[in-house]
């Protein structure tokens with residue numbers, strides 16, 4: 001059983017304070033992951049590390065830069081957060097290892113992304129827990145652009161033929177216009193009017209971009225909040241199920 005789990009940057013950082021880890025939330029998430037069984041790939045987002053730094057350099061998932069110092073700054077900020085996540089997991093005896101996208105992933109001039117999955121698959125085969133993150137990556141014709149953790153989740157889930165996909169964000173699921181959790185989404189347009197951007201600085205499009213990415217997947221994905229992480233990791237389906245067909 002292979003599970004790909006995204007830990008939202010908004011969960012593991014304080015999105016209102018620049019480059020600040022939310023230690024309590026990260027500890028809770030690491031405790032839940034330490035109890036999980038099966039092959040697990042963790043991907044985390046940018047939160048108050050990647051997003052402000054990308055915004056400061058005018059870089060998004062569509063707008064690139066050739067400023068090498070700026071690219072390094074974004075990558076370093078994400079490296080710092082990645083070290084905190086890997087460290088919290090290793091502190092709980094989870095055999096976590098960092099996976100840094102800038103060194104392996106790239107985009108073509110149409111924005112198509114390649115993320116070689118062999119290093120991740122080999123880590124899994126050796127019983128490690130790979131921990132990748134949203135990052136800045138080279139893009140042909142554009143310098144470098146932002147690759148979101150959500151897109152990495154979909155790319156790795158496909159390449160690794162994942163059985164389960166979970167996206168843990170600060171919200172208990174995707175909310176409708178009345179603030180109620182939507183049980184299931186199989187069509188973007190049906191929910192588009194309720195989907196917005198993130199409330200914090202976010203260069204990759206918040207919930208709307210997340211749902212678009214997850215609807216590309218063959219494997220159904222769950223979107224849920226931190227309080228439901230254990231439920232998801234023990235086989236439950238909390239929050240919103242994003243599934244483009246009738247697969248359960």
Ligand SMILES: Nc1ncnc2c1ncn2[C@@H]1O[C@H](COP(=O)(O)OP(=O)(O)OP(=O)(O)O)[C@@H](O)[C@H]1O
Nearest residue numbers: 008009010045046047169175194196198199206207
């Ligand atoms: N209909 C909606 N339902 C739920 N959340 C929504 C909705 N519309 C907009 N949002 C916003 O989307 C945010 C989640 O997207 P965001 O990209 O910030 O999360 P994340 O993946 O946890 O963080 P990061 O992008 O840093 O990894 C929520 O915190 C909320 O502010």
Ligand SMILES: C=C(C)CCOP(=O)(O)O
Nearest residue numbers: 045046050134148149204
């Ligand atoms: C902003 C950077 C560098 C990463 C974005 O990843 P996301 O938070 O998953 O959208």
